[in-house]
Amino acid sequence: MSRAGNGVGAGKATSLAQTSGPGLYVHVPFCLTRCGYCDFNAYAGLGHLADRYIAALRREAEMAAGEWTGASFGTVFLGGGTPTTLAPGEVVRLIEDLDRTLGLGEEAEVTVEANPDTVDEAYLRELRVGGVTRLSMGVQSFDPAVLAALERVHSPDSARRAYRAARAAGFDDVNLDLIYGAQGETLASWRGTVEEAVALGPDHLSAYALTIEPSTPLGRKVAAGLVPAPDPDLQAEMYDLACELLAAAGYRHYEVSNWALPGLECRHNVVYWRRGAYLGLGAGAHSHRDGRRWWNLRPPLAYLEAVEAGRPPVGGEERVTPEGARLEEVFLRLRTTEGIPAADVDPALAEPYLAEGLLSRRNGHLVLTERGMFLANDVALALSG
Ligand code: SF4
Known part of the structure; x- marks a missing residue:
């Protein structure tokens, strides 16, 4: 289903979604497997730490609460990693506790990132009923060969199934994440991915050019000459094609890598882009307020040990110069x-x-x-x- 009309292309100075209050980011570093291109603070095989980690998030929120009294957070974003490796009841209870400790606004946008293989309709219904308003799903491609090149665990079918489950569970604000430029991906394959994404009818789409990070398995393969680096000219063509197809389907291109149906921009990202205040909880999470930036210890165990000892898990900070x-x-x-x-x-x-x-x-x-x-x-x- 494509939604025609109302598309506003780039090149027009238009205002972004209104935000109110600071943003709250919660990092969940657990993943089913590690994708070869990923340099996020994410780990496979650490699921046994989940209970300790959730307890630490609650404790870190309590430690931070004094500095954010009366803040009324306008957005919450559970990212990772793969937050949906946690049980849905855990996610919901965590959000409720963050609301009690830090205070969420009445109309807060509450986003959870999901990997298609970790969710079904019952799981998603529990999130939706529990107050999650927005789902962001890592689809990346509808071409199995591209998913294999990215070392993603899920198939195109599981992405389709998870998307339908999200709608059936009552989510009326769904984002799909796509990546372009993996080994072997052609312009025709990318066209198929964007067309299929549009046909599903999400409210928001993000499309990122694959970048090669030297510290990742894919980065090492590229350095060793085993895999070619993405072709920047082809990626530019893919970007142009995405712009064309998404504009024709009524999506507003409101940021370099982000498109939304009118009024459905991600408010949490707008906080970052406007250099607003935000608090990050969890391993490696970043925060910003009043010209100060600080970030948490990145290794999950170091983060856990600090919080469990009653210390703020801050790994570094800086003052932003004019x-x-x-x-x-x-x-x-x-x-x-x-x-x-x-x-x-x-x-x-x-x-x-x-x-x-x-x-x-x-x-x-x-x-x-x-x-x-x-x-x-x-x-x-x-x-x-
Ligand atoms: S699922 Fe996402 S966070 Fe986890 S390894 Fe893959 S790309 Fe990284």
């Missing part, structure tokens, strides 16, 4: 359809990109065009002076 804040502002805001106020940028720096058609001017803002979005980081770097 110059750093400006750079971040340009990088983050330019990635969205809001763009950046033209008055904040030296016109001589913007001119070549306007002439090349990578930037456009709208309502006093500089906004990336669809072509410009694929080169967002390069353009942002140039505009930062």
Whole structure:
């Protein structure tokens, strides 16, 4: 089912979803298996730590509560890792406890990331009834060969089944994550994936270019010449194709890698892109408030030991300098359809990109065009002076 109309392409300075209150991120580092391309703080085989870990999340929230009194969190995002490796009752009780300890807003957006192989309708119904409002599903591709190249455990069929289960369980806000550029993926295969995703009718889609991280198994294979690196020209074509197909289906391209039906942008991500305040709980989670950034110890065991000893599990922190804040502002805001106020940028720096058609001017803002979005980081770097 495609949903026609109302599509707003990039190149238009349009406002993002309204957010209220800070964001709350909760990291769950457990996965069924480790995907070869993944450099997230995620581990297979640590499931035996789950009970201790959930207890530590509760305790960390209690430790943080004093500093966030009266905050009323507008969004919660359980990410990972694979949060749905936890029992659904555990997820729901954890969210209820976070609400009691930290205070969630009345209309809070509560997202849980899911791997298709870890959920069925009964599982998802328990989440939905328990207050989870949004599901983000890691589908990546509907081509079995591409899933195999990515070393994903699930099949296209399990992604289809999990999506239908989410709808049957009452989720009316579902995101599908896709990745393009894996070994052997052709433009035709990518077209098939995007078309099938659109046909399912999700409310939100994220599409990321596969990047090779040197520390991953895939990174080592590429370094050894066993697997070719993604072809950037092909990835650019894939990006263009996604822009075209998703715009035609009525999705608004509101950030470089994100599309949503109007009004269904991910509010949690908008907090990050606006450089709002957010609290991260769990191993390696990052937080930001009042010009201070801090991050937790990354190894789950080190995190657990700190919290269990009653110490804040902070691994490091920094003050954002005015110059750093400006750079971040340009990088983050330019990635969205809001763009950046033209008055904040030296016109001589913007001119070549306007002439090349990578930037456009709208309502006093500089906004990336669809072509410009694929080169967002390069353009942002140039505009930062
Ligand atoms: S499921 Fe996600 S977090 Fe887990 S290993 Fe795969 S890509 Fe990484």
